[in-house]
Amino acid sequence: FNIGGFKIEWPTKLEDLNLYCKFKECCNDNWIKYNRVRLVKNLTDRVYGQPLLNEAVDALSAHFNPYYPPTKALTLSFHGMTGTGKNFVSKFIAESIYKAGSKSKYVHHFIGRMHFSERSKVHEYKSDLYSWLKGNMSDCPQQLFIFDEVDKIVPEVLNAIKPVIDYRDNVDGIDYSQSVFIFLSNTGADLINEHYYDLHMSEGKSREQLSLTDFEWLIKKGIFNEEGGFHHSDTIKNNLIDHYIPFLPLEERHIRSCIREEFRLKSVTNPRKEHIEQIMQYIEWGPDSSKTFSKTGCKRIGQKVALLVAKYYKQYFTGRDEL
Numbered sequence: 001f002n003i004g005g006f007k008i009e010w011p012t013k014l015e016d017l018n019l020y021c022k023f024k025e026c027c028n029d030n031w032i033k034y035n036r037v038r039l040v041k042n043l044t045d046r047v048y049g050q051p052l053l054n055e056a057v058d059a060l061s062a063h064f065n066p067y068y069p070p071t072k073a074l075t076l077s078f079h080g081m082t083g084t085g086k087n088f089v090s091k092f093i094a095e096s097i098y099k100a101g102s103k104s105k106y107v108h109h110f111i112g113r114m115h116f117s118e119r120s121k122v123h124e125y126k127s128d129l130y131s132w133l134k135g136n137m138s139d140c141p142q143q144l145f146i147f148d149e150v151d152k153i154v155p156e157v158l159n160a161i162k163p164v165i166d167y168r169d170n171v172d173g174i175d176y177s178q179s180v181f182i183f184l185s186n187t188g189a190d191l192i193n194e195h196y197y198d199l200h201m202s203e204g205k206s207r208e209q210l211s212l213t214d215f216e217w218l219i220k221k222g223i224f225n226e227e228g229g230f231h232h233s234d235t236i237k238n239n240l241i242d243h244y245i246p247f248l249p250l251e252e253r254h255i256r257s258c259i260r261e262e263f264r265l266k267s268v269t270n271p272r273k274e275h276i277e278q279i280m281q282y283i284e285w286g287p288d289s290s291k292t293f294s295k296t297g298c299k300r301i302g303q304k305v306a307l308l309v310a311k312y313y314k315q316y317f318t319g320r321d322e323l
């Protein structure tokens, strides 16, 4: 409407009100801005034994390069055994893009076993997923979708996202190219572990000397053939996954670092040696005879440390010896 010759437009969405976006998350640069430095710092300081993540960082930096807008959604597929850091790293990625981190309304987390596991519902899942993605992206094109436990997703469901992650500017008038999809699974973990073990033992390569090409072909072959969400999937057939990132199995030095970090998070900067050893007792090692890797990575270490800190609270925080 017009007041004294000034044209005033009534906002159609709450987000059009500047004040609203100061306090509530909106789809703009104040709330969504990729921060490479923050991501690198978190990965370097807090994630142990995964040097190949550098490639994921480069992929994200290229995707968010303001001078070369992306031509398709970025798709990363993380593979590795349990407790090696797939969810942990996804959280840091969310924090590097969204001010609100994983709590952002633009970050979506699906869990295979919980959301897409019933074979009889495959058609329903596909159409629901497609319309849901479309709805969200029409609201804001910069979304992060994390699909956890892809190996538990009924095969074919993920074919529904093919049009969304394909090389197209827009589908039905919606721009999908700015979004990021991360798929997490244990699929291919045995192949990754065996291959790493071979490279390490027979060729003497350290994990820092490895590159993505040592693993990508292996993972791609494995996930296409193994049961699960990518089994014979169109997404793989059409090369729509941009990078397959292997999460390497963790060794003793990494597990010790995880234990120390968990103590630090509970304000214990100088844990007792015997307490560290006590937690090491819980860890199961493999493969069979060599016992080089933790079978559960750093999973559950946080809970074990919490238990010890609670039990020895007085010793740690008051300097007194009684329990």
Ligand SMILES: Nc1ncnc2c1ncn2[C@@H]1O[C@H](COP(=O)(O)OP(=O)(O)OP(=O)(O)O)[C@@H](O)[C@H]1O
Residues within 6 Å of the ligand: 046, 047, 048, 049, 050, 080, 081, 082, 083, 084, 085, 086, 087, 088, 089, 185, 186, 258, 297, 298, 299, 300, 302
């Ligand atoms: N590489 C790592 N460096 C440091 N901490 C780690 C690492 N891997 C796992 N952790 C610790 O273990 C916890 C569990 O790891 P996370 O949930 O990321 O495992 P995951 O690979 O996603 O396992 P799953 O396949 O079972 O889902 C993390 O919250 C983190 O505290």
